Amino acid sequence: MFQCAFSSSVLQPHSTSCLFKHLFYHSATPASQKQPEPIYSKKTEIQRQTVRAHSVKLFIFSALQVARQLLLQQQQQQQVSGLKSPKRNDKQPALQVPVSVAMMTPQVITPQQMQQILQQQVLSPQQLQVLLQQQQALMLQQQQLQEFYKKQQEQLQLQLLQQQHAGKQPKEQQQVATQQLAFQQQLLQMQQLQQQHLLSLQRQGLLTIQPGQPALPLQPLAQGMIPTELQQLWKEVTSAHSAEETAGSNHSSLDLTTTCVSSSAPSKTSLIMNPHASTNGQLSVHTPKRESLSHEEHPHSHPLYGHGVCKWPGCEAVCEDFQSFLKHLNSEHALDDRSTAQCRVQMQVVQQLELQLAKDKERLQAMMTHLHVKSTEPKAAPQPLNLVSSVTLSKSASEASPQSLPHTPTTPTAPITPVTQGPSVITTTSMHTVGPIRRRYSDKYNVPISSDIAQNQEFYKNAEVRPPFTYASLIRQAILESPEKQLTLNEIYNWFTRMFAYFRRNAATWKNAVRHNLSLHKCFVRVENVKGAVWTVDEVEFQKRRPQKISGNPSLIKNMQSSHAYCTPLNAALQASMAENSIPLYTTASMGNPTLGNLASAIREELNGAMEHTNSNESDSSPGRSPMQAVHPVHVKEEPLDPEEAEGPLSLVTTANHSPDFDHDRDYEDEPVNEDME
DNA sequence: GGGGTGGTAAACAGTA
DNA sequence: ATACTGTTTACCACCC
Numbered sequence: 001m002f003q004c005a006f007s008s009s010v011l012q013p014h015s016t017s018c019l020f021k022h023l024f025y026h027s028a029t030p031a032s033q034k035q036p037e038p039i040y041s042k043k044t045e046i047q048r049q050t051v052r053a054h055s056v057k058l059f060i061f062s063a064l065q066v067a068r069q070l071l072l073q074q075q076q077q078q079q080v081s082g083l084k085s086p087k088r089n090d091k092q093p094a095l096q097v098p099v100s101v102a103m104m105t106p107q108v109i110t111p112q113q114m115q116q117i118l119q120q121q122v123l124s125p126q127q128l129q130v131l132l133q134q135q136q137a138l139m140l141q142q143q144q145l146q147e148f149y150k151k152q153q154e155q156l157q158l159q160l161l162q163q164q165h166a167g168k169q170p171k172e173q174q175q176v177a178t179q180q181l182a183f184q185q186q187l188l189q190m191q192q193l194q195q196q197h198l199l200s201l202q203r204q205g206l207l208t209i210q211p212g213q214p215a216l217p218l219q220p221l222a223q224g225m226i227p228t229e230l231q232q233l234w235k236e237v238t239s240a241h242s243a244e245e246t247a248g249s250n251h252s253s254l255d256l257t258t259t260c261v262s263s264s265a266p267s268k269t270s271l272i273m274n275p276h277a278s279t280n281g282q283l284s285v286h287t288p289k290r291e292s293l294s295h296e297e298h299p300h301s302h303p304l305y306g307h308g309v310c311k312w313p314g315c316e317a318v319c320e321d322f323q324s325f326l327k328h329l330n331s332e333h334a335l336d337d338r339s340t341a342q343c344r345v346q347m348q349v350v351q352q353l354e355l356q357l358a359k360d361k362e363r364l365q366a367m368m369t370h371l372h373v374k375s376t377e378p379k380a381a382p383q384p385l386n387l388v389s390s391v392t393l394s395k396s397a398s399e400a401s402p403q404s405l406p407h408t409p410t411t412p413t414a415p416i417t418p419v420t421q422g423p424s425v426i427t428t429t430s431m432h433t434v435g436p437i438r439r440r441y442s443d444k445y446n447v448p449i450s451s452d453i454a455q456n457q458e459f460y461k462n463a464e465v466r467p468p469f470t471y472a473s474l475i476r477q478a479i480l481e482s483p484e485k486q487l488t489l490n491e492i493y494n495w496f497t498r499m500f501a502y503f504r505r506n507a508a509t510w511k512n513a514v515r516h517n518l519s520l521h522k523c524f525v526r527v528e529n530v531k532g533a534v535w536t537v538d539e540v541e542f543q544k545r546r547p548q549k550i551s552g553n554p555s556l557i558k559n560m561q562s563s564h565a566y567c568t569p570l571n572a573a574l575q576a577s578m579a580e581n582s583i584p585l586y587t588t589a590s591m592g593n594p595t596l597g598n599l600a601s602a603i604r605e606e607l608n609g610a611m612e613h614t615n616s617n618e619s620d621s622s623p624g625r626s627p628m629q630a631v632h633p634v635h636v637k638e639e640p641l642d643p644e645e646a647e648g649p650l651s652l653v654t655t656a657n658h659s660p661d662f663d664h665d666r667d668y669e670d671e672p673v674n675e676d677m678e
Numbered sequence: 679g680g681g682g683t684g685g686t687a688a689a690c691a692g693t694a
Numbered sequence: 695a696t697a698c699t700g701t702t703t704a705c706c707a708c709c710c
């Protein structure tokens with residue numbers, strides 16, 4: 001603002017280019033890109049402490065207007081009294097001096113003037129302090145610049161004199177001309193930059209310029225520029241800059257002049273995100289000047305304008321052409337509290353999105369790192385199963401997506417069935433639990449392993465989620481999924497690693513557990529084969545122990561038995577059962593709405609076994625085909641991962657809501673009825 | 679509190 | 695000798 005470039009700058013210009021770079025930097029560099037350089041770190045600090053609020057900004061701006069009037073008088077006095085050296089004024093082209101002086105004499109306010117300001121405008125002590133500090137800095141700066149320009153002028157003068165004395169030396173002439181031209185160009189650039197800020201001010205409503213008013217003099221420098229005009233321009237520039245910086249002080253990426261893509265409608269904020277505006281700061285280069293100049297080349301390049309519609313969030317006003325759009329933008333979306341609030345909202349939105357993006361990136365990186373590590377695991381454990389697992393892993397890696405991570409249970413690849421993913425999606429730490437898990441939730445709560453694995457196949461493959469099933473259930477599933485319904489120990493290992501990312505680590509532990517279970521449970525039968533020993537499943541023995549679990553919920557069994565239709569009653573029973581058992585992991589709060597169908601499948605699967613134990617022959621749910629009819633100890637499943645084919649209970653689920661068909665019942669019905677009645 | 683179940687660790691033996 | 699396979703035991707935890 002008035003503190004801008006010249007205010008506290010300690011610039012020691014050693015060349016005109018340096019000077020103008022400095023100016024250009026302050027005028028063209030968006031607030032979002034500005035780094036707290038020493039030049040104006042003090043300034044920014046003051047800004048942050050004093051002029052952060054918009055109201056304060058406007059207030060100071062008004063004060064600046066007063067100061068500007070005083071400065072105009074001062075400037076005139078300076079011109080009259082001859083601030084410059086008479087020598088320079090003598091032969092120097094008249095146009096250069098005033099311009100340069102104007103350039104070098106920004107709103108330097110004397111303490112007396114400040115007092116006048118105080119008399120006219122009520123300034124708070126803080127504001128006054130700011131102004132005084134600025135004033136001092138400005139005076140310093142002015143002196144430096146004047147000295148600098150003196151030297152420049154003298155140098156030019158000397159060169160001109162040399163030319164005159166030495167006659168026409170085309171080379172030197174050309175050099176001087178080049179210098180002057182460069183200088184003029186730089187000044188012209190400055191004018192353009194000032195014009196940018198004028199336009200910016202216009203857009204922000206801080207400066208009112210009539211359309212027909214030649215407020216943006218673009219005359220060549222040779223035509224001269226009234227110092228007061230330049231001074232005014234400069235003040236506008238600095239004021240505009242202060243506005244920008246003040247507004248941007250809250251957030252590094254906020255540039256009120258350009259990046260205000262905020263949304264008045266919170267629900268639309270994420271959708272309105274302009275891809276161009278999301279470049280975070282790059283748009284800030286899109287200054288009004290460039291708009292005014294470049295939109296003639298690219299008439300519709302404004303990020304807030306497209307397809308004849310104002311893209312200001314929540315606006316969508318139709319603007320026939322770019323000019324009308326600009327008019328609309330300046331009138332409807334001027335710098336006011338509303339727009340500022342919208343920008344702040346958008347700022348927060350962007351912040352959130354950036355945060356989210358950062359998290360997702362980090363997550364992706366972690367996934368890739370993890371998968372990469374896993375892919376190298378076979379080297380450490382050169383086993384056939386690991387080879388297979390590595391192959392599977394590569395596939396999984398290619399399919400891996402951040403959504404598959406357990407942190408994002410709502411994502412597509414995450415387990416669709418909240419029931420089955422309940423224990424899996426709680427936390428990451430829970431998934432990586434190495435210690436003993438005393439209960440396998442799905443086993444306990446009768447979740448069908450086949451359907452769970454089938455539906456959450458990708459999830460289990462990619463996420464190190466411990467499957468909520470006992471080793472016995474998993475082993476059995478692995479064996480039943482095999483074409484021959486028999487697997488070697490190594491093949492079981494292989495299945496574990498292939499199907500579950502969790503079992504790609506701590507191999508010694510879980511393999512020991514697998515062996516332990518194979519030996520411990522009578523349901524696993526070791527069969528000597530030609531190639532060696534294979535393991536099979538004795539479903540009878542396996543089912544013997546399962547009814548125990550559901551026996552704890554006789555009401556559910558009763559409900560099931562009395563139900564002829566599986567849809568609603570089953571779901572109701574399931575919910576009731578959940579309520580009774582107070583299964584926290586299956587609550588909607590933690591996992592979203594559970595898929596009742598899948599829950600029903602869980603119950604159905606378990607009920608198949610339970611009911612077989614209680615009243616297997618009265619399985620009313622399958623009038624045409626009792627579960628026993630579908631029994632086949634070795635059921636070949638070519639597509640074990642297909643939910644419809646993987647296991648009966650799932651089929652029950654999927655079909656139960658449509659028709660009580662048990663064509664696919666083949667899981668627990670495998671065991672003979674007689675043995676179920678045991 | 680006891681029994682059943684499940685997970686983990688470990689020892690041990692046999693085998694390739 | 696080593697790794698794998700298979701058995702067994704022990705301990706602990708959870709649930710009923």
